Each structure stands twice: as structure tokens, then as C-alpha cells.
Amino acid sequence: xxxxxxxxxxxxxxxxxxxxxxxxxxxxxxxxxxxxxxxxxxxxxxxxxxxxxxxxxxxxxxxxxxxxxxxxxxxxxxxxxxxxxxxxxxxxxxxxxxxxxxxxxxxxxxxxxxxxxxxxxxxxxxxxxxxxxxxxxxxxxxxxxxxxxxxxxxxxxxxxxxxxxxxxxxxxxxxxxxxxxxxxxxxxxxxxxxxxxxxxxxxxxxxxxxxxxxxxxxxxxxxxxxxxxxxxxxxxxxxxxxxxxxxxxxxxxxxxxxxxxxxxxxxxxxxxxxxxxxxxxxxxxxxxxxxxxxxxxxxxxxxxxxxxxxxxxxxxxxxxxxxxxxxxxxxxxxxxxxxxxxxxxxxxxxxxxxxxxxxxxxxxxxxxxxxxxxxxxxxxxxxxxxxxxxxxxxxxxxxxxxxxxxxxxxxxxxxxxxxxxxxxxxxxxxxxxxxxxxxxxxxxxxxxxxxxxxxxxxxxxxxxxxxxxxxxxxxxxxxxxxxxxxxxxxxxxxxxxxxxxxxxxxxxxxxxxxxxxxxxxxxxxxxxxxxxxxxxxxxxxxxxxxxxxxxxxxxxxxxxxxxxxxxxxxxxxxxxxxxxxxxxxxxxxxxxxxxxxxxxxxxxxxxxxxxxxxxxxxxxxxxxxxxxxxxxxxxxxxxxxxxxxxxxxxxxxxxxxxxxxxxxxxxxxxxxxxxxx
Numbered sequence: 001x002x003x004x005x006x007x008x009x010x011x012x013x014x015x016x017x018x019x020x021x022x023x024x025x026x027x028x029x030x031x032x033x034x035x036x037x038x039x040x041x042x043x044x045x046x047x048x049x050x051x052x053x054x055x056x057x058x059x060x061x062x063x064x065x066x067x068x069x070x071x072x073x074x075x076x077x078x079x080x081x082x083x084x085x086x087x088x089x090x091x092x093x094x095x096x097x098x099x100x101x102x103x104x105x106x107x108x109x110x111x112x113x114x115x116x117x118x119x120x121x122x123x124x125x126x127x128x129x130x131x132x133x134x135x136x137x138x139x140x141x142x143x144x145x146x147x148x149x150x151x152x153x154x155x156x157x158x159x160x161x162x163x164x165x166x167x168x169x170x171x172x173x174x175x176x177x178x179x180x181x182x183x184x185x186x187x188x189x190x191x192x193x194x195x196x197x198x199x200x201x202x203x204x205x206x207x208x209x210x211x212x213x214x215x216x217x218x219x220x221x222x223x224x225x226x227x228x229x230x231x232x233x234x235x236x237x238x239x240x241x242x243x244x245x246x247x248x249x250x251x252x253x254x255x256x257x258x259x260x261x262x263x264x265x266x267x268x269x270x271x272x273x274x275x276x277x278x279x280x281x282x283x284x285x286x287x288x289x290x291x292x293x294x295x296x297x298x299x300x301x302x303x304x305x306x307x308x309x310x311x312x313x314x315x316x317x318x319x320x321x322x323x324x325x326x327x328x329x330x331x332x333x334x335x336x337x338x339x340x341x342x343x344x345x346x347x348x349x350x351x352x353x354x355x356x357x358x359x360x361x362x363x364x365x366x367x368x369x370x371x372x373x374x375x376x377x378x379x380x381x382x383x384x385x386x387x388x389x390x391x392x393x394x395x396x397x398x399x400x401x402x403x404x405x406x407x408x409x410x411x412x413x414x415x416x417x418x419x420x421x422x423x424x425x426x427x428x429x430x431x432x433x434x435x436x437x438x439x440x441x442x443x444x445x446x447x448x449x450x451x452x453x454x455x456x457x458x459x460x461x462x463x464x465x466x467x468x469x470x471x472x473x474x475x476x477x478x479x480x481x482x483x484x485x486x487x488x489x490x491x492x493x494x495x496x497x498x499x500x501x502x503x504x505x506x507x508x509x510x511x512x513x514x515x516x517x518x519x520x521x522x523x524x525x526x527x528x529x530x531x532x533x534x535x536x537x538x539x540x541x542x543x544x545x546x547x548x549x550x551x552x553x554x555x556x557x558x559x560x561x562x563x564x565x566x567x568x569x570x571x572x573x574x575x576x577x578x579x580x581x582x583x584x585x586x587x588x589x590x591x592x593x594x595x596x597x598x599x600x601x602x603x604x605x606x607x608x609x610x611x612x613x614x615x616x617x618x619x620x621x622x623x624x625x626x627x628x629x630x631x632x633x634x635x636x637x638x639x640x641x642x643x644x645x646x647x648x649x650x651x652x653x654x655x656x657x658x659x660x661x662x663x664x665x666x667x668x669x670x671x672x673x674x675x676x677x
Contacts, residue, residue, distance in 0.1 A: 004028060006269055006617075009063045009091045009218055010255030011035050012193065015270050018054045020067040020086045020096075021045060024119065028614065029126045029270035032094055032158075032191065035258060036274065036328030038126070039158045039193040042117035045086065045098065047071055047110060052084055062252035062618075063218045064089045082108070091213035092204065094191035102179040110179060114189065115172040118158045120149035122328035123271065124336055133329075138170035145173065154332055155196035163188040195258075195327075203258055225251045229290045230661045232630070235654030238584040238592070242626040245592035249618035250283075250291060258327060262297040268596060268619030275325045277302060277347035278410060279621055281354045286561060286624030288361045289631055289661050295358045296367055302351060303374040307342055307381075312399035315343040315408075319381030321351045323408075336403050343405040344412075345386065345396035348378045349437035356444035359452075360638045363664030368452045375453075379445045379462065382438050388428045391493065392472055394438050397428035409434060410559075411502075411537065415544060416551035417488055420497045422543020425490035432485050433502045435473050436509030442466035443510070474513045483519045485512075499539040501529065501559050507566025517570040524563060525575050532603025533586045534560045535579065540600075547600040547610075554612055557583055557594040558621035561628040568632045568648075577650030580629040584653075587626070594622045634658060634670045641665055647672025 003018045012034040016022050022030050022043040032040035045052060052069035059065045067086040081104040087097040102108050119132065134151025145168050147158040162168075164187035166175035179185045197203035226247045234240050253266045257275070266272065267279035275298075284295045307320035314337040315323075323344035331339040352375055359368050368375075388395040398404030406414055409431045417431060418424050442462045450459040477485045479495055485503050486495035503520050506512050512520055523529060528539040534555035538545050544552045560579050567576040587594050589608040595617040599610035616622075630636075633656060635646030643665050649656055649672040660667040 004030070005057055005059055005065060005067075007059070007063060007065045007088060007090050008252055008269055008273075009213065010253075011266060011273050012090055012092055013269055013273060014040075014088075014090060014094060016043070018057055018067070019045070019052055019069060020065075020088065021051075029123065031121075031126075032193065033123060033270070033273065034092075034193045035195055036123045036326050036331070037156050037193075037195070038121045038123070039118055039156065040094070040116070040191060041119045041121065042115055044115040045069075045084070046113045046115075047082070047084060047100070049111065049113070055083070061219075062222075062248060063091060064215060082110070089215045089218075091215065091218050093193050096189045096191075097186055098189065099184055099186040100177070100179055101184050102181065104181060106181050108179055108181075110177055110185075112166075112175040112177060112185075112187075113172060116145060116147075116160055117171060118147045118149070120147075120156050120158075120329075122330045123273075124326075124328065124330050124338075133333075140168050140170065143168070145170075151329065151333070154329055157192075157194040157196070159192040159194065161190045161192075204256070222248065222251045225254075225291070231659040233655070233657040233659070236584065236652070236656070238588045239626065239630075239653065239656070241592035242584060242587040242594065243630065245587075246594075246623040246626045247290070249593060249623040250287065250620065253618060253620050253623070254294070257301065262301065263294065264298055264301065265294055265620050268616035268622075271616060272619070274327070275301065275322075277322045277324070278344050278350060281347065281350040282558065282562070283620040283624045284354050285357055286558075286621065286628040288357060289636055289663070290627050292358065292362055292662060295354065295362075296364070299351070299355060299358070299367065299371060302347075303371050305340055306374050306377060311342075313337045314339075314341055315399050315404050317342065317381060317385040319348065319377035319379075320385065321347040321378060323347060323405075337400055343398055343400075343408050345394055345408040345431075345434055346410060346437055348381050348386065349394070349434070349441035351375075351378050352441040352445050352448075353437065356448055359448075361663045363641075365452055368448055372453050375445060375448060379441065382441065383465070386438070389491070391430075392469060393430040393489065394434040395428035395430045396434075411500075411551040413550045415549075416537075417496060418498050418542070418544045418552075420499065420542055425488065425496050428491055429488050429496070431488040431502065432473075432477050433505035433509070435469065435477070436506045436511040439466050439469050439473070439511040440509040442469070470511050470513075473511055474516070478516070483516075484523045485520065498542050498544075499523065499528065500542075501535045501537050501556075501563060504535065504559070504563025504566045507570050508562050509566075510569065512570070514570075517572075521567055521570070521572045521575050524567070525578065527602075530578075530582075531555055531600050532582065533598070533609045534582050535563050536600040548612060550597070550612075553600040554597040555586075555600050555609070556597045556622075557586075557625040558619075561625035561632075564629055564632045568635070573635075573648035574650070576632050577648060580633055581650045581653065583625060583629060590617075593618055594625055595619065596622055630656070630658060634672050636661065636670060638663060643668050643670075645670045645672075649674045651675065 014032045024041045031038040055068040069084040070080040085099045139146040144161045177185045267276040307316045322340040325340040326338035330336040386394040396408040446459040446462040449455045487498040487500045488496035538552045547553045564576040564579040586609045596615040596619040597612045637644040659669045
């Protein structure tokens, strides 16, 4: 598989090779997808029976791509007498124009073939050799190929139509054409993806934006959203480039919910193009000074789907905020629990944290009052179902041993939580950042109770609970002989003593004792954790350290943005600046787009950050990282009706100017400069 190219608009996206072709793969999620179903798994262009060679790919716009290709018949591209341009746009479906250009001085006959097929695989099945449980059919019409998949009431269709006449069979379309000397032939192919609802029509047709959108509509919407965001002017080109890329990516990741028809933010391409509780709320926190309008619909939907019963299959509990919502076949037939799934121990506390932070920025007390029941329910979950062992901590252990997640913190891969020597603890587990989130949620919940809910007694109770949690946490999680906080507690209450990046989340939450904050900052910026490109998820001397392990040594941009925010909170401005500078410098090697994760090799070992092979890109909370880092560098903090601006720009960045920052104060400008200039 060569380099992958993606194109997306909301929940519809396509991932292909650099020729524009699709071939089924178990390694990566190639194909045309919409709402967790793959509508095209094969889309392969040949000219006179031969594959084409890539000259260049234009992928500047997220929703539009052009592939410049030549025939492989010539040993040298410069001798080729024919070239092909594939111009592609996406918007609910896919439109592609295939243009064959004859550079010879005579008329030439060509056979243009596009192989087409769909396995209608559920996104969950891509890595598991998808097997259809329903029936597939192919129907040939006038200039149209209709591929249908039905399993009971689950019905999906892919309809491909062409603007030019050709021969259509069940596996694609063939065009036999004569192209005049120095002339051109083209056809427009339209791929409609149809998600049938209970009434027998496309379920997206009733949404405000409908099923399909033209490039002009998409472009206008993207431009409008980007123009509403604050304007950045700075001397440090990598930061400016990352900011522009982030705004574009976050705009492209917006999609319309099938359930409510409101705009939400998908977590990341290709695996997470749906609503995630944790990811959506952490991205919301990152975006508040820039795109605050995306927060209310997310909060309302999460509140509407808040857990209301005990359901072992879905890991659902009363008051719990969901982890993930899926629309595919496996969720629909309850072969997987994602309709929705509640296997996250952190999303419930984050719900309270984001709501409070949003109000502090926006002054939107109406939303807070509307969600009072959900806030009370969430805080009650922390002290009841969240505390599995009755020790005053949040623990997790899946109720669904067959398809539930083992680790229900943000590091949710199977081997992410370990002792220093590499052993894995049993369940339940209580990771350290969960306790920080719980502390922060209680403190913020107290403010909401006192200010908006008219319940000072409950506010006092929450603050007492937070104080007790902080004292207990600093006693039980501190590893005295190493002077750092343990990654977790095991079921016996003993420290799971791996040294990890999670400590930075503790600083952000405020649960760290002031006397220990300096040592935490020192550990985070030590060579064991800090690669030079960012803070690793796991220190280099730990038993499971692997620089290309998903959560055991890679560098995650979102993680680093939260760490920088935590360092800033405790006054470690220089250390926060070092992380922000490293992240910006790393972004240059990804064309401004920070990926989900990259390898944790020492900067002295590599001249550039090494890509993680299956990282999501774009990913929402990675796209949000540059935005949060701007907040940290400029020292932006709401205080009543005012915005505090207290910049600390690291040497080498020069001037940073952010104009029209929205909030309860209206719009305001912020300026910071490196101290050495």
C-alpha cells in the first residue's frame, strides 16, 4: 500500500491510494464510508488494461482532490503520450471526473475501465476480514450500476452513474473512446450512498442539510466558519501554519447527527468518524476561545443520551456519559454495544468540567440551568457507580467481558496500564488522571450549584468531597522513592508505579499539592519522558516502553496540549512554552497537521518526528492542540466579565497576535512577544 490520500465532508469520507484507487485492505480503512458503512471497497481505474502512475496529487482542500496520472506503458514519464486527471469532490456522496488527455499528434483509441465494488463492511470489521451476513445484489440500469446490501431491515445502497455512455457490468464500467490529437475525453461519475431508514427513504434526506452538498456550498460553509474564528498573526511560521490547518480540519470534521440533525464533531479519520464523549469534550475545551458554538449541541446530545439504567452489554450506568455512538450494522444488530456504548470512566467528569468552562467563557447560564439534572446525575455517578470499591476513587472494570473495553481511560489499548516492570495489573483499576478529573468536576460543580442552581449546601458538600479526595490522592498515589505520581492503583490499592504522561493531566486538574508540582514538572521535562518533540506517553526506562507502541511510548499532541495547560496552571510557564515550541516544530513535518500520535524516539536520534503507522489524521483533539497551546502561550483566562491576558512566549517565537477572541466580553485582542526580542 503506497501513501494514502483522504477526502472528507462531515461523516462521509474516502481514503484511497495516491493514484485515487481503492483496493480492499485489512491493514487500513480504505474505501468510501458514511456513518460507519463502507459503500465502496473497490474503485480502480485502468487505461487499456493497465494501472496508472502518479505524477502529483492536489489535496489542499479537505473536500476536493485532484490526481495527475500518466500511463505506465512508457518506461519514462516524459515520453508518455497520454495523461489522466481525476478530479474528485465529496459531499454526502462522491463525484469524480475522469479526463483522458491525448498528447499525440494523431487520434488514439483508448479503453477506460473503472472496476467498482462494495462489501458494505462495518467499520469495526475492516481489520477482521469482513464477512457479509446479509445479501448483496448488483443491478444494471441505463448508465447506472446499483449495488445493494440487505439484512433484515438494514438496507444500504451504492448507486454509480456516468455522464457518458459505456458498457456496464456487475463489476464496473468500461468506456471505449477515440480521443482526437491533442484532445480530451471525460466522463463524470457520481456515487450516491443511500442509508435507508424505517420509511424506506434515505435517512439523511430529512436533515437540514440533506444527503448531498455541492462543493460551492461546502466551500462557503468552511470559509464562513474559518472567518469567524480569531485571526492569528505571528512571526513563527510553524505555529501560523498549524493554526490554519487546525481550523480547516475541525471545520471538515463537523457532521450532522442522524438522530437530531445538529452539528457535532467527529473524533478522527478514518476509525473514529462519529461522536466520542471523551474526545468531543476535550476538543471542546481546546476550541473554546476559537469555535465555542460547537459546544452546546455536543453537550445537549450527551445529556440526552446520559445513562439511565444498568446495562451490562453497553457498560451503561445511571448518570454515566457515553463513550461512543455508532450507526453501522454491528451496532444495529447488537453484535457490538456501540448504540451507544458507555465504556469510559472519564467522560462523566469531563461533562461537568466542559459545561463549567464553557459558561466561564460564554456567559451562557441558560445552557447550564437547562442541564442541571444531567450535572447532578453525573456528579452522583462519580460517588456511586464510579467508585466500584467504595474507596473514594473512580475505578473501572467492564461489565461486558466479551466486547467491552478493558481500559476505560484515554489510554484505552490493552497494555497501556502497567507497573514499572511491565506487568499488567488486574481489575478494577483506578488511573491517576481519573481522580484529577473527579476533583476538578466537584470543584466546578460546586460553582455551578452555588451560582446557578441555588443550592449552597450541595456546593459545600462537593467542596468538602473534593478536599478529601485531594488529600487522599496525594497520600495514596505518590511514589516517594521516585518522586512522581503512580499511573494507577490496582485492586488491592497498591500503586501501579509506571512513570507516564498522565501526571500532566493531574496538573491541569489542580489535584497536585503545590509542594510536589515542581517535581512533577521536572519529571515531565526529563529525558525519560520528554523526547525533544514532546512528552511521551511512557518513560523510556519502563518495562513496556516502545517508541512506536500506541500508548506506551508514542507522543500524542492532544496529551501534550493538556500537559502544557497544566504546567501553565501551576506557574511553570517556561516548561509549558518548551512543549508548545516542540509541538509546533514537529507540526512542520506533517504539513501543519498534527496527527493522532507519532513515535517517541529521541530528537537527537531523528531529524524529524517519525510517523506512527496507523495514526488518525486529521483527528479532532490533535487539531485542537495548536488552539489550546495558543491559549497557554498568551495566558488567556476568563475572570468574570473579563479576559485575563498574561503572555509568556518562548524565545524564538517572536510576536503572537490573536484578534477577535470571542466570549462573554464580546471580542477582544491579545498580543505576546518573546522575552528576548
